[in-house]
Amino acid sequence: MKASATTRAFGELVDLPIVVGVDGSEPSLRAVQWAADEAALRGVSLRLVYASLWERYEGMSLAHDLGKPSEEVMTEDIVDTAEWRARHRQPGVKVTTDVLPEEAEYGLIRESRSALAMVLGCRGRSGVTEALLGSVSLTVAGHAHCPVIVLRGRHDNRVRSEAHGRIVLGVVGQPASSAALRFAVEETLLRGATLEAVRAWRRPLHEPRGHPLITGEPAHFEEALAAELVDEALATVPADLQVQRRTVEGFARDALLAASREADLLVVGARRRHGHFGLQLGRVAHAVLHHAACPVAVVPESG
Structure with missing residues (x-):
């Protein structure tokens, strides 16, 4: 079952994007792929946002994930890589990107006011992944104005999984x-x-x-x-x-x-x-x- 470009959500017709908070880490890129599948399933657009002060919360692990010195981790790398992942995963989904020059928690919560749903990867601090939820993800999940989907556990990054149904x-x-x-x-x-x-x-x-x-x-x-x-x-x-x-x-x-x-x-x-x-x-x-x-x-x- 695939929705039209204006999809029915929570009993009302809406025309809102699915928003993904990206930070360049592999968990956030997996979130992009999962969200692209969800956008394709619902027939809506995908919006990728990077809050440029996210690194304040997540330390130096982003540079480590990308295999680059921290001074070479540029905003363009993060946004372009996320956009490529989304377009490669679901070529038919409309993708837009934006850079928010602020702390991630505030930027993403504001984005949630005009989102159908928000998707976040799970990445803890100090390189601890898939163990404890990162501070940004936890704050956004607790204060967002739309559903927030956090990619916990071992999943295949696909919305339509045959594993459990x-x-x-x-x-x-x-x-x-x-x-x-x-x-x-x-x-x-x-x-x-x-x-x-x-x-x-x-x-x-x-x-x-x-x-x-x-x-x-x-x-x-x-x-x-x-x-x-x-x-x-x-x-x-x-x-x-x-x-x-x-x-x-x-x-x-x-x-x-x-x-x-x-x-x-x-x-x-x-x-x-x-x-x-x-x-x-x-x-x-x-x-x-x-x-x-x-x-x-x-x-x-x-x-």
Whole structure:
């Protein structure tokens, strides 16, 4: 399923690009390739932006990644290489580039106001890649105005992967109208995949295992409540969508991290709080951004 140049996102017709934050590192170039596939799938343009003060946050590892002395790492190298990757990957996608003469976190957050989604590579500081999320990626994921997709884990840089064919949605009591659900449904339909909705539940410590509430099917009141919340969240999904419902006993972060090992994309919501700057990422979002085995989409929720 391929969208037209003006694609339907979150139930509304939009004509916005997918934005990629590039810094010249290999993880950011893999993000360019992944985003080019996503842009082709949705029928939208791709915008590559380089915030020229990014190196303040990421140290000297960029020069090391490019195999050049730091004084030879030029803006043109970074932007041109990223553009070549995008055009080589998806020749039919319109690509634009821009250089932002400012700190990456502020520039990218501002870019998110006019983006369909933002894609970032995962690169920690001091050359630690695929281990801890870099400060810029974490800040942008927490404050952006559009969904932010961080390429976690070992992936093949392709949107339409045959490895799993599964989009995982973390259900955290969100209503059927939640932006995270709509984004997950849209990604599932575009890819022809299966949507797996996961909700964790925990057994109250004061209840013994022989308590009447934890006998029979479902085995526990909390499990039944979790199943009900999943059903409510999925009440409005299209009838032809392939859906799997899962309730897991334990911590939400553990359930989602386990599900990410067999997923092509993990979607979680981040709720905006009035009187605060941007999004407030909770422990679950922090955990999956740092440790998920697949790309993670953090979707801002309103209210």
